[in-house]
Amino acid sequence: MAKPNLTPLEDALDHLLSEAPVVAQIETVALADSLGRVLAENHYVPADVPPADNSAVDGYALRKQDLHGDRPIPVSARIPAGEAPKPLEPGTAARIFTGSEIPEGADSVVMQERIEVTESGILVQAEVDEGQNIRRRGQDLTRGDLALAKGTQVRPNEMGLLASMGVARVAVLARLKVAILSTGDELVDPGLPLGPGQIYNSNRFTLMGLLTEAGCEVVLCETLRDKREATRETLQRAAEAADLVITSGGVSVGEEDHVRAVLEESGSLSLWKMAIKPGKPVAFGAIGGTPVLGLPGNPGSVLVT
Template identity: 50%
Template sequence: MALRSVAETLHQLLADVPTWGTESRNLAQAQGAILAADVCAQIDVPPLDNSAMDGYALRLSDLSAGAPLRISQRIPAGANPCALQAGTAARIFTGASIPAGADTVVAQEDCELVGDTLAVNIAPRLGQHIRPRGQDIAEGQRILLKGHRLLAADLGLLASLGVGSVQVGCRLRVALMSTGDELREPGEMLAAGQIYNSNRPMLAALIASLGAEVIDLGIVADTPQATRDALARAAATADVVISSGGVSVGEEDHVKAQVEALGSLNLWKLAIKPGKPLAYGRVAEVPFFGLPGNPVSGFVTFCLLVRPYLLKMQGATQLQSPQWAARALFDWPRAGTRQEYLRARVTPGDAGMEVEIHPQQSSGALSSVSWCNALAVIPIGKTLSRGDSVDVIFLQDIS
């Protein structure tokens, strides 16, 4: 069977994403959610001309006349000032509204009070230190687009517009199950032949980072009935089911047969390293992913293939992460038959970004993922010499 490319597989997966509903969510619960409609400003930001400095608001023509300026009022932020009297200045603070009639603000360090009048020690410019109404955002301006994933700065922006709730894609419920009698949870004692379940907390965190609810089914025993029961329970309560391990054709791997009994399954061999096996199908019409059991393989295939699927399911339009060029600080003399994603660390250099790779690239070496901040992409049939340009994907963009 020919190996499928990462691009071909992702294209097919995204073409099969089911349509999803929307809901209204207040800002406190909207982190990571996907906008279901454009957001337009209902007000100007700032809503009024305001001062960018602590200082004095005045009319420049009064200052040019050379007459002393008396302090006629004090304007803290939040106050509603009176119109500026001719020939006077107003003590004003950062963020406070500019009084009608004033057209310039002079910073307090450029002024001094002489008796009860103001002395200005510079030649100010008309309009200086005034933030005009609508300078940041104009009423009616389209601010955020449908399909945008809301991050912390977006929530602050929406709050500045007085928006208390937004229409977003419904929160996904993702059931997560681990298979393998050899697995034990962290904190338990290990017997001979057993290992700790590292995939569960890693995948749960990746799923939760997308704003989804994780339904943790724990470790499923390696029996056909236990596997079938877990899959049926997952399909009844979740919108997507993800299994870690158990989709090969070994005698103790029961996921494949039970998914097929309850729905349908495609087993794909991908031209990707780490990784290669990926299962995708339906359990009672609920999308199902079977990820490799090796932790690095599970991490990479989730980030590159499952994550875009879950994002699109919630309505996102930005599904793939940018790749950046960096200068290789390593040699890669072996041309592979699969596209490789090397655990790498990118740092700034004298001539731009530089990238080194972890010395252990095994699919079981999870320490390499914790160490790295990027994946270096080595295309099929490609070799590299130190100093060559190589594309990298930053982990912060995919995890």
């Protein structure tokens, strides 16, 4: 059970999601640039995939009823991928390749490893079942079906699926713009020398990675010094530039923790202290209508929260 004044985790998550910023702007990008983006519309299958029955292997298309013991079957056609085949002549087989369309009249494909080629034709050296090694029309996608729903984040497999439907450009939601503010006079950017009492700012890069991975656009990264007015000015400026502001540090009860105080004075504070450890002093509020999520300064707490 949560201690008094500590918000249970599930309640905090519900509150955060209810107040989360919503992006309504839509933009169109090339399919090659869609990785990580969020679809802004439903995608329905425009045509069956595959568009016709085709061979799943390199081999020979034939009718099972034409197999008679050790009698060779003559080869009457060769069907490369990308060509429309003529109907299969009765009593014959057709050389066929992976992805090639099955000729009318054939009901099976025997892989070439199970075939002996002779001067008189082919000898099948395996049991044959009707339909074997045939990928049926519409087996992957059926025309009119919902392939991808609005709100789906595009991963490599979604890119391939869209490509298989002939989609070249994709309507996606604009990226959520996020500002990252790190607090503390002790923070130094990597690459610069450390002075007495200073540490490198690792939280900025942790948050940049997490946000980029989530498909967000980081529009501002700054370090806040431990001054109340400077904190207020930078928070207000960040709120004007972003859909969401995330801070690290400055949300606990220390004399130099100004983020929570500024939220209370210049905006609103609707959540403070969650029943988790590490990460208890999480704060959430808004400035000028822009949500502000205040995380603790400890790097482990930043990852957790």
